[in-house]
Amino acid sequence: xxxxxxxxxxxxxxxxxxxxxxxxxxxxxxxxxxxxxxxxxxxxxxxxxxxxxxxxxxxxxxxxxxxxxxxxxxxxxxxxxxxxxxxxxxxxxxxxxxxxxxxxxxxxxxxxxxxxxxxxxxxxxxxxxxxxxxxxxxxxxxxxxxxxxxxxxxxxxxxxxxxxxxxxxxxxxxxxxxxxxxxxxxxxxxxxxxxxxxxxxxxxxxxxxxxxxxxxxxxxxxxxxxxxxxxxxxxxxxxxx
Ligand code: SAM
Numbered sequence: 001x002x003x004x005x006x007x008x009x010x011x012x013x014x015x016x017x018x019x020x021x022x023x024x025x026x027x028x029x030x031x032x033x034x035x036x037x038x039x040x041x042x043x044x045x046x047x048x049x050x051x052x053x054x055x056x057x058x059x060x061x062x063x064x065x066x067x068x069x070x071x072x073x074x075x076x077x078x079x080x081x082x083x084x085x086x087x088x089x090x091x092x093x094x095x096x097x098x099x100x101x102x103x104x105x106x107x108x109x110x111x112x113x114x115x116x117x118x119x120x121x122x123x124x125x126x127x128x129x130x131x132x133x134x135x136x137x138x139x140x141x142x143x144x145x146x147x148x149x150x151x152x153x154x155x156x157x158x159x160x161x162x163x164x165x166x167x168x169x170x171x172x173x174x175x176x177x178x179x180x181x182x183x184x185x186x187x188x189x190x191x192x193x194x195x196x197x198x199x200x201x202x203x204x205x206x207x208x209x210x211x212x213x214x215x216x217x218x219x220x221x222x223x224x225x226x227x228x229x230x231x232x233x234x235x236x237x238x239x240x241x
Contacts, residue, residue: 001037001038001039001049002026002030002032002038002039003038003039003040003041003047003131003132003134004018004022004026004038004039004040004041004131005040005041005042005043005127005130005131005138006018006022006040006041006042007042008042009042009044009045010040010041010042010044010045010046010048010064011045011064012064012065012066012067013063013064013065014048014063014064015053015061015062015063016040016050016061016062016063016064017059017060017061018059018060018061018062020058020059022060023055023056023057023058023059023060024057024058026038026052026055026060027055027056027057027060028057032052032055032060033052033055034052034053034054034055035051035052036051036052037049037050037051037052037065038050038052038062039068040062040064041136041137043071043136043137043138044071045071046067046068046069046070046071046136047067047068047069047136048064048065048066048067048068049064049065049066049067049068050062050063050064050065051063051065069136071136071137072136073102073136073137074100074101074102074135074137074236074237075100075102075181075182075184075232075235075236075237076102076182076183076184077100077101077102077103077183077184077185077186077228077231077232077236078101078102078103078104078105078184078185078186079092079096079101079103079104079105079185079186079188079224079228080105080107080150080160080185080186080187080188081096081104081105081106081107081187081188081220081224082106082107082108082109082111082112082113082147082188082189082190082194082220083106083107083108083109083112083113083114083115083116083117083144083190084112084113084114084190084191084220084221085113085114085191086114086117086118088219088220088221089106089114089117089122090121090122090125091221092104092188092220092221092224092225093122093125093126093129093139093141094125094126094128094129095129095221095224095225095228096126096139096224096228097125097126097129097130097133097135097138097139098129098132098133099225099228099229099232100135100228100232100236100237101139101186101228102137102139102140103139103140103141103142104122104126104139104140104141104142105142105145105150105185106119106141106142106143106144106145107144107145107146107147107150107187108144108145108146108147109147109189109190109194109195109198110194110195110197110198111189111190111191111192111193111194111195112190113190113191113192115144116144117143117144119141119143119144122141123138123141126138126139126140126141147198147201147202148201151201151202151205154185154205154207155207156205156206156207157207158183158184158185158207159179159184159185159207159208159209160184160185160186160187160202160205160207160208160209161175161176161184161185161186161187161209161211161227161231162187162202162203162208162209162210162211163186163187163188163189163211163213163223163227164194164199164202164203164210164211164212165189165193165212165213165217165218165223166199167212168210169210169211169212170210170211170212171211171212171214172211172212172213172227172230172231172234173230173233173234175209175210175211176209176211176230176231176234176235177234179209179235180235181235181236184231184235185207186224186227186228186231187202187208188220188223188224188227189220189223190220191219191220211227211230213226213227213230214226
């Protein structure tokens with residue numbers, strides 16, 4: 001069954017009028033017709049089976065029929081990633097959604113590969129990935145912030161897994177062993193890495209947990225995927241030890 005993220009409230013017999021582009025997708029791409037069923041979720045009310053009440057090329061109205069899955073959310077995990085080039089950043093957002101990040105926070109650092117990001121485009125990618133991956137919420141994409149500001153606002157009690165390629169950090173699983181799950185962050189730098197000054201700033205933060213992702217230097221997108229997977233396996237919902 002097709003899954004669709006909607007913004008309207010979901011309840012029994014709720015009438016959901018889709019946005020034109022969603023109606024177009026269902027009618028013309030997926031060739032759904034009146035009477036067909038699909039799944040709706042909005043990040044709050046769980047996942048609902050819904051029927052196509054009416055559909056035209058540009059409009060569709062759905063009726064929510066029955067709750068298929070009650071609302072759940074994955075771990076309270078932020079991915080904090082330095083702005084890298086557009087294509088890689090889009091990959092990072094898509095993989096962060098699949099790997100259960102609750103938020104993606106974009107950081108501007110001294111060696112950032114870009115100063116701006118199309119947050120609306122990244123949000124759309126997060127929705128598509130959430131629909132595909134079967135999660136019941138969509139990761140929020142927070143607009144770019146300077147690293148110093150982001151760290152200044154970061155709570156000391158929210159551990160921040162700092163992916164530090166400098167080579168002197170303990171292996172990730174060793175660093176995470178024995179720690180509690182709960183609200184965490186994962187920090188990944190830009191293609192040019194963090195500057196020495198940034199490394200001092202990050203390691204000076206009370207929340208920082210430096211980790212190594214192994215003996216090879218990973219590209220930012222690979223590092224984000226590896227770090228999220230390691231965290232989820234050790235402390236999250238990937239079935240830890
Ligand atoms: N400074 C790197 C170099 O010497 O080429 C470039 C940075 S790397 C392409 C991008 C980011 O991925 C790093 O800032 C770090 O956060 C993470 N990363 C890559 N490899 C890593 C490793 N082996 N251990 C920990 N973090 C790593």
